[in-house]
Amino acid sequence: MFEFITNNEDRGQVGIGTLIVFIAMVLVAAIAAGVLINTAGFLQSQAEATGQESTDLVSERIDVTSTVGIVEDSGIYGQTVGDNPQNLSQVRVGVTAASGADQIDLNKTTVQVVGPNGQATLTFDDTADGSYGDASGINSGTFAIQNASGGYISSDNAVLNSSNSFTLVFNTNNEPLGDGEDASTGGVLFGESESSSLDIVSPSGATTSVELTAPDLFSKKGAAVRL
Template structure:
């Protein structure tokens, strides 16, 4: 019933072959397991990164609590400044406003605005105590104030429930018609604007509308629609936009 193997050499060869096949199977299984572990680790890391980015897009967002305009000329229906009071969204970490960008579409086209502390001439620091200082901010730029004080790059950082004010020039593109401002054009002198194109209606004002998107350093976007009232009453008054 059972075959007796008398050839010892043949019996040994069969054992070695089986062992080689077994070792090969173990090696293949080990390599496959290593690949699976590495792939799982990579996918986990990628998932964590994607999850963090998705969380940042929701939480690291800037909220606009009060968009207002300051009337520069009631008779001309023009603003001298546009101010956006901002704070961090609930749960947000610190948000650096100097690394924030503003994508604006207005009556005179579209533009991307970046942080600045300088007037349009590039050499003068913005002084919020100067009358009509906002009209000295160049196109494509915005300034940041806190409690009426200009903030530099290291100070313009939102944390907890702090509020800051973003200020833009309503006479500069895309809000107004100025394609650039300096000491001879685009500056409000207390009585009238000097326009780059000689257009008496080149400043954001009565009934004008603009769309603004504030993009935080994490990429979170806040959209704001600005619409000036149809009628201004008094020079220097604050109007809701």
């Protein structure tokens, strides 16, 4: 009724072979599980990073509240303005943080400008000199920032959040709004009927686009006109 194995050597060989196959299967399964766990962890990290970047592109954005140009007045930029001003002495763009945004470091914010005299990427300059009462102290390739009181701010205070607002100030004598030449010797400023576009890029890469178009006629020196 029952078959007995009396050969001990044959019985041991069968047991060892089965054990070897079993151990190999366990090792393969363990390696496969390790690979799957590592891959899943990597994909999770990538998904979280991508999700955060996508969220920042939407929320860490700079909103534009106003775009204003200041008509040239007598004596600015070393030239005398007649009764019929034809240029803007500065462009002013009011900005706030978008709803839900955290603190935005304007030191790392850039403005890509396409104007009548080409294109350029401008960076924040906290050394702007406002003692002349205009934007002539803003260096080429840069923009300045003013607070709500009209004072130029330093890099330490250039942080935009939900509780404050700033004004980006552009020197219209600098390229690409102007031609970069000294206005007293015939340099060209941003003038009547001219247009320009600004792309304000936050540190997270979120971009806010602004179109500027000057009125066809400036009627009053020193006046603020909507762009």
